[in-house]
Amino acid sequence: MSQDPLVIALQRGEADAYKELVTQYQDRVYNMALSMLQQEEDAADIAQEVFVQVFQSITTFKGASKLSTWIYRITVTKTLEQMRRKRTKKRTGIVLSLSTHEYLPEQSNKGNFYHPGVALEQKELSAVLFKAIDQLPEKQRIAFILNKIEQLNYEEVRQVMEISLSSVESLLFRAKQNLQKMLENVYKNYES
Amino acid sequence: MKNQEKFAEEVINSTAGMQRAAAPADLYERVMERMQIHRKIMPLLPKVAIWQAAAAIILLVAMNVCVCLQVKQPTAPTANNSYIEQEYFSHTESI
Numbered sequence: 001m002s003q004d005p006l007v008i009a010l011q012r013g014e015a016d017a018y019k020e021l022v023t024q025y026q027d028r029v030y031n032m033a034l035s036m037l038q039q040e041e042d043a044a045d046i047a048q049e050v051f052v053q054v055f056q057s058i059t060t061f062k063g064a065s066k067l068s069t070w071i072y073r074i075t076v077t078k079t080l081e082q083m084r085r086k087r088t089k090k091r092t093g094i095v096l097s098l099s100t101h102e103y104l105p106e107q108s109n110k111g112n113f114y115h116p117g118v119a120l121e122q123k124e125l126s127a128v129l130f131k132a133i134d135q136l137p138e139k140q141r142i143a144f145i146l147n148k149i150e151q152l153n154y155e156e157v158r159q160v161m162e163i164s165l166s167s168v169e170s171l172l173f174r175a176k177q178n179l180q181k182m183l184e185n186v187y188k189n190y191e192s
Numbered sequence: 193m194k195n196q197e198k199f200a201e202e203v204i205n206s207t208a209g210m211q212r213a214a215a216p217a218d219l220y221e222r223v224m225e226r227m228q229i230h231r232k233i234m235p236l237l238p239k240v241a242i243w244q245a246a247a248a249i250i251l252l253v254a255m256n257v258c259v260c261l262q263v264k265q266p267t268a269p270t271a272n273n274s275y276i277e278q279e280y281f282s283h284t285e286s287i
Contacts, residue, residue: 022220030215044216051223116213118206125206132203149207176204183200 004067010058022051025068028150029075031117035145036079038113038130046082050075065159072152072160076142083138132182140175147172 006024009017029050034043053074061070118126133141139161146157147168157168216222 018224019220022223026215026219027212030219031212034213044219044222047215047219048222048226051219052226055223055227115207115210117211119209122206122210125203126210129203129206148204149210179204180197180200183203184196187196187199 003063007058007061007063007067010055011061018055021054025071026051028068029071032072032075032145032150033079034115035130035133035149036076036141037082038134040116042082046075046078049078053078069156069159072146072150073162076160080138080142128183128186129179132179132186135182136175136178140171140178143168143171144175144179 006017030043030047033046037043054071112127113130114123114127143157146152146160154165154168158165
Protein backbone atom coordinates (compact mmCIF):
# COMPACT_ATOMS: atom_id res chain seq x y z
CA MET A 1 0.00 0.00 0.00
CA SER A 2 1.14 3.55 -0.71
CA GLN A 3 2.71 5.52 2.15
CA ASP A 4 2.08 8.87 0.47
CA PRO A 5 -0.02 10.95 2.93
CA LEU A 6 -1.95 12.47 0.03
CA VAL A 7 -2.86 9.02 -1.32
CA ILE A 8 -3.89 7.84 2.16
CA ALA A 9 -6.09 10.93 2.58
CA LEU A 10 -7.63 10.40 -0.86
CA GLN A 11 -8.36 6.76 -0.11
CA ARG A 12 -10.07 7.87 3.09
CA GLY A 13 -12.23 10.19 0.99
CA GLU A 14 -11.05 13.42 2.61
CA ALA A 15 -12.45 16.38 0.67
CA ASP A 16 -9.35 18.56 1.13
CA ALA A 17 -7.24 15.86 -0.43
CA TYR A 18 -9.23 16.04 -3.67
CA LYS A 19 -8.58 19.77 -3.92
CA GLU A 20 -4.91 19.28 -3.10
CA LEU A 21 -4.50 16.64 -5.78
CA VAL A 22 -6.08 18.75 -8.49
CA THR A 23 -4.02 21.78 -7.46
CA GLN A 24 -0.78 19.78 -7.54
CA TYR A 25 -1.29 17.94 -10.80
CA GLN A 26 -3.71 19.94 -12.96
CA ASP A 27 -1.04 21.76 -14.96
CA ARG A 28 0.87 18.58 -15.72
CA VAL A 29 -2.26 16.74 -16.82
CA TYR A 30 -3.53 19.67 -18.88
CA ASN A 31 -0.19 20.24 -20.60
CA MET A 32 0.30 16.59 -21.45
CA ALA A 33 -3.17 16.47 -23.04
CA LEU A 34 -2.56 19.81 -24.74
CA SER A 35 0.70 18.69 -26.33
CA MET A 36 -0.97 15.52 -27.60
CA LEU A 37 -4.26 16.99 -28.81
CA GLN A 38 -3.08 20.52 -29.64
CA GLN A 39 -6.50 21.95 -28.76
CA GLU A 40 -7.19 23.77 -25.49
CA GLU A 41 -10.85 22.83 -25.12
CA ASP A 42 -10.17 19.14 -25.76
CA ALA A 43 -7.27 19.21 -23.34
CA ALA A 44 -9.50 20.74 -20.64
CA ASP A 45 -12.11 18.01 -21.18
CA ILE A 46 -9.46 15.32 -20.92
CA ALA A 47 -8.02 16.86 -17.76
CA GLN A 48 -11.49 16.72 -16.21
CA GLU A 49 -11.92 13.06 -17.22
CA VAL A 50 -8.49 12.17 -15.85
CA PHE A 51 -9.22 13.54 -12.39
CA VAL A 52 -12.64 11.91 -12.27
CA GLN A 53 -10.95 8.61 -13.17
CA VAL A 54 -8.25 9.17 -10.54
CA PHE A 55 -10.83 9.80 -7.81
CA GLN A 56 -12.90 6.80 -8.84
CA SER A 57 -9.88 4.47 -8.97
CA ILE A 58 -7.79 5.83 -6.10
CA THR A 59 -8.66 2.86 -3.85
CA THR A 60 -7.02 0.55 -6.42
CA PHE A 61 -3.74 2.50 -6.37
CA LYS A 62 -1.25 0.30 -4.50
CA GLY A 63 1.77 2.60 -4.65
CA ALA A 64 3.82 0.34 -6.94
CA SER A 65 4.66 3.47 -8.94
CA LYS A 66 4.71 7.15 -8.05
CA LEU A 67 1.36 8.93 -7.99
CA SER A 68 2.54 11.25 -10.77
CA THR A 69 3.47 8.26 -12.95
CA TRP A 70 0.03 6.74 -12.45
CA ILE A 71 -1.69 10.03 -13.26
CA TYR A 72 0.42 10.50 -16.40
CA ARG A 73 -0.51 6.97 -17.46
CA ILE A 74 -4.22 7.72 -17.11
CA THR A 75 -3.72 10.99 -19.01
CA VAL A 76 -2.00 9.22 -21.90
CA THR A 77 -4.76 6.58 -22.05
CA LYS A 78 -7.57 9.14 -22.01
CA THR A 79 -5.82 11.27 -24.62
CA LEU A 80 -5.32 8.32 -26.94
CA GLU A 81 -8.99 7.38 -26.56
CA GLN A 82 -9.98 10.91 -27.56
CA MET A 83 -7.66 10.86 -30.58
CA ARG A 84 -9.09 7.55 -31.73
CA ARG A 85 -12.66 8.80 -31.28
CA LYS A 86 -11.84 11.81 -33.45
CA ARG A 87 -10.27 9.64 -36.14
CA THR A 88 -13.36 7.39 -36.24
CA LYS A 89 -15.60 10.44 -36.46
CA LYS A 90 -13.51 11.81 -39.32
CA ARG A 91 -13.63 8.48 -41.19
CA THR A 92 -17.40 8.28 -40.74
CA GLY A 93 -17.69 11.79 -42.10
CA ILE A 94 -15.65 10.91 -45.16
CA VAL A 95 -17.71 7.75 -45.79
CA LEU A 96 -20.94 9.72 -45.38
CA SER A 97 -19.75 12.41 -47.75
CA LEU A 98 -18.82 9.76 -50.33
CA SER A 99 -22.20 8.09 -50.05
CA THR A 100 -24.14 11.34 -50.26
CA HIS A 101 -21.76 12.84 -52.84
CA GLU A 102 -21.50 15.91 -50.66
CA TYR A 103 -18.22 17.67 -50.19
CA LEU A 104 -17.33 18.16 -46.54
CA PRO A 105 -14.86 20.95 -45.89
CA GLU A 106 -11.62 19.96 -44.18
CA GLN A 107 -12.08 20.31 -40.46
CA SER A 108 -8.54 19.96 -39.26
CA ASN A 109 -7.05 23.10 -37.78
CA LYS A 110 -3.91 21.41 -36.57
CA GLY A 111 -1.63 23.52 -38.72
CA ASN A 112 -1.21 26.46 -36.35
CA PHE A 113 -0.96 25.33 -32.77
CA TYR A 114 0.77 27.91 -30.61
CA HIS A 115 1.48 26.40 -27.21
CA PRO A 116 0.67 29.03 -24.56
CA GLY A 117 3.79 28.15 -22.59
CA VAL A 118 6.29 28.79 -25.37
CA ALA A 119 8.24 32.08 -25.40
CA LEU A 120 7.09 34.61 -27.99
CA GLU A 121 10.30 34.48 -30.01
CA GLN A 122 10.01 30.69 -30.32
CA LYS A 123 6.29 30.49 -31.14
CA GLU A 124 6.65 30.11 -34.92
CA LEU A 125 9.32 27.42 -34.66
CA SER A 126 7.40 25.54 -31.98
CA ALA A 127 4.28 25.64 -34.18
CA VAL A 128 6.31 23.88 -36.89
CA LEU A 129 7.50 21.36 -34.29
CA PHE A 130 4.01 20.56 -33.01
CA LYS A 131 2.79 20.09 -36.58
CA ALA A 132 5.60 17.56 -37.10
CA ILE A 133 4.93 15.87 -33.72
CA ASP A 134 1.31 15.40 -34.82
CA GLN A 135 2.54 13.21 -37.68
CA LEU A 136 4.65 10.91 -35.54
CA PRO A 137 3.43 7.37 -34.80
CA GLU A 138 1.54 7.23 -31.48
CA LYS A 139 4.22 5.68 -29.29
CA GLN A 140 6.98 7.91 -30.63
CA ARG A 141 4.76 10.93 -30.07
CA ILE A 142 4.00 9.95 -26.47
CA ALA A 143 7.65 9.22 -25.67
CA PHE A 144 8.84 12.46 -27.26
CA ILE A 145 6.27 14.62 -25.47
CA LEU A 146 6.91 12.96 -22.11
CA ASN A 147 10.68 13.36 -22.43
CA LYS A 148 11.18 16.58 -24.36
CA ILE A 149 8.16 18.63 -23.34
CA GLU A 150 7.13 17.24 -19.96
CA GLN A 151 10.83 16.84 -19.07
CA LEU A 152 10.48 13.32 -17.70
CA ASN A 153 13.69 11.29 -17.63
CA TYR A 154 14.02 7.96 -19.41
CA GLU A 155 13.14 5.94 -16.33
CA GLU A 156 10.00 7.97 -15.73
CA VAL A 157 8.99 7.63 -19.38
CA ARG A 158 9.58 3.88 -19.06
CA GLN A 159 7.28 3.69 -16.04
CA VAL A 160 4.51 5.76 -17.63
CA MET A 161 4.57 3.78 -20.87
CA GLU A 162 5.22 0.45 -19.12
CA ILE A 163 7.91 -0.55 -21.59
CA SER A 164 11.61 -1.35 -21.27
CA LEU A 165 14.32 1.28 -21.08
CA SER A 166 15.74 0.15 -24.40
CA SER A 167 12.29 0.62 -25.97
CA VAL A 168 12.18 4.17 -24.64
CA GLU A 169 15.61 4.89 -26.13
CA SER A 170 14.58 3.36 -29.41
CA LEU A 171 11.31 5.31 -29.57
CA LEU A 172 13.04 8.60 -28.81
CA PHE A 173 15.79 7.93 -31.33
CA ARG A 174 13.26 7.12 -34.07
CA ALA A 175 11.06 10.06 -33.09
CA LYS A 176 13.99 12.44 -33.44
CA GLN A 177 15.02 10.86 -36.75
CA ASN A 178 11.50 11.18 -38.14
CA LEU A 179 11.18 14.74 -36.93
CA GLN A 180 14.50 15.66 -38.53
CA LYS A 181 13.40 14.18 -41.86
CA MET A 182 10.07 16.02 -41.76
CA LEU A 183 11.68 19.29 -40.74
CA GLU A 184 14.36 19.07 -43.41
CA ASN A 185 11.58 18.69 -45.98
CA VAL A 186 9.80 21.70 -44.49
CA TYR A 187 13.05 23.68 -44.86
CA LYS A 188 13.44 22.57 -48.50
CA ASN A 189 9.87 23.69 -49.22
CA TYR A 190 10.54 27.08 -47.60
CA GLU A 191 13.67 27.48 -49.72
CA SER A 192 11.98 26.58 -52.96
CA MET B 193 26.17 21.41 -40.32
CA LYS B 194 23.95 21.93 -43.36
CA ASN B 195 21.30 24.64 -43.11
CA GLN B 196 18.44 22.18 -43.17
CA GLU B 197 19.96 20.10 -40.37
CA LYS B 198 20.55 23.26 -38.38
CA PHE B 199 16.94 24.30 -38.96
CA ALA B 200 15.67 20.88 -37.83
CA GLU B 201 17.77 21.06 -34.65
CA GLU B 202 16.56 24.58 -33.93
CA VAL B 203 12.93 23.53 -34.29
CA ILE B 204 13.33 20.42 -32.14
CA ASN B 205 14.88 22.53 -29.40
CA SER B 206 12.31 25.35 -29.70
CA THR B 207 10.40 24.09 -26.66
CA ALA B 208 13.45 24.24 -24.40
CA GLY B 209 12.67 26.41 -21.38
CA MET B 210 8.96 26.54 -22.13
CA GLN B 211 6.58 27.05 -19.22
CA ARG B 212 3.60 24.88 -18.52
CA ALA B 213 0.33 26.45 -19.63
CA ALA B 214 -2.08 27.01 -16.75
CA ALA B 215 -4.97 24.58 -16.58
CA PRO B 216 -8.46 26.14 -16.66
CA ALA B 217 -9.20 27.97 -13.41
CA ASP B 218 -12.49 26.14 -12.91
CA LEU B 219 -11.10 22.64 -13.48
CA TYR B 220 -11.64 21.55 -9.87
CA GLU B 221 -15.29 22.71 -9.95
CA ARG B 222 -15.85 20.90 -13.26
CA VAL B 223 -14.40 17.70 -11.81
CA MET B 224 -16.56 17.95 -8.69
CA GLU B 225 -19.64 18.58 -10.82
CA ARG B 226 -18.91 15.41 -12.83
CA MET B 227 -18.40 13.48 -9.61
CA GLN B 228 -21.79 14.71 -8.27
CA ILE B 229 -23.55 13.53 -11.43
CA HIS B 230 -21.69 10.24 -11.18
CA ARG B 231 -22.70 9.83 -7.53
CA LYS B 232 -26.38 10.40 -8.42
CA ILE B 233 -26.40 7.86 -11.23
CA MET B 234 -24.21 5.09 -9.78
CA PRO B 235 -26.38 4.20 -6.72
CA LEU B 236 -29.28 3.56 -9.10
CA LEU B 237 -27.35 1.23 -11.34
CA PRO B 238 -26.71 -1.63 -8.87
CA LYS B 239 -30.44 -1.77 -8.02
CA VAL B 240 -31.31 -2.01 -11.69
CA ALA B 241 -28.62 -4.65 -12.22
CA ILE B 242 -29.85 -6.72 -9.27
CA TRP B 243 -33.43 -6.73 -10.56
CA GLN B 244 -32.24 -7.68 -14.03
CA ALA B 245 -30.12 -10.50 -12.63
CA ALA B 246 -33.01 -11.76 -10.50
CA ALA B 247 -35.39 -11.73 -13.46
CA ALA B 248 -32.87 -13.58 -15.62
CA ILE B 249 -32.38 -16.26 -12.93
CA ILE B 250 -36.13 -16.76 -12.49
CA LEU B 251 -36.54 -17.08 -16.25
CA LEU B 252 -33.76 -19.64 -16.50
CA VAL B 253 -35.15 -21.69 -13.61
CA ALA B 254 -38.63 -21.61 -15.16
CA MET B 255 -37.26 -22.75 -18.52
CA ASN B 256 -35.33 -25.56 -16.88
CA VAL B 257 -38.42 -26.69 -14.98
CA CYS B 258 -40.45 -26.75 -18.21
CA VAL B 259 -37.79 -28.78 -20.00
CA CYS B 260 -37.59 -31.25 -17.11
CA LEU B 261 -41.36 -31.64 -17.04
CA GLN B 262 -41.49 -32.40 -20.74
CA VAL B 263 -38.74 -35.00 -20.48
CA LYS B 264 -40.35 -36.76 -17.51
CA GLN B 265 -43.75 -37.36 -19.20
CA PRO B 266 -45.52 -40.59 -17.98
CA THR B 267 -45.02 -43.86 -19.98
CA ALA B 268 -48.67 -43.95 -21.15
CA PRO B 269 -47.71 -43.46 -24.81
CA THR B 270 -45.43 -46.52 -24.59
CA ALA B 271 -48.18 -48.59 -22.99
CA ASN B 272 -50.61 -47.47 -25.68
CA ASN B 273 -48.11 -48.23 -28.37
CA SER B 274 -47.52 -51.75 -27.13
CA TYR B 275 -51.32 -52.23 -26.86
CA ILE B 276 -51.71 -50.98 -30.42
CA GLU B 277 -48.90 -53.26 -31.57
CA GLN B 278 -50.60 -56.19 -29.93
CA GLU B 279 -53.88 -55.38 -31.64
CA TYR B 280 -52.12 -55.01 -35.00
CA PHE B 281 -50.22 -58.22 -34.76
CA SER B 282 -53.25 -60.17 -33.58
CA HIS B 283 -55.21 -58.74 -36.48
CA THR B 284 -52.55 -59.59 -39.03
CA GLU B 285 -52.20 -63.06 -37.62
CA SER B 286 -55.85 -63.73 -38.10
CA ILE B 287 -55.50 -62.71 -41.77
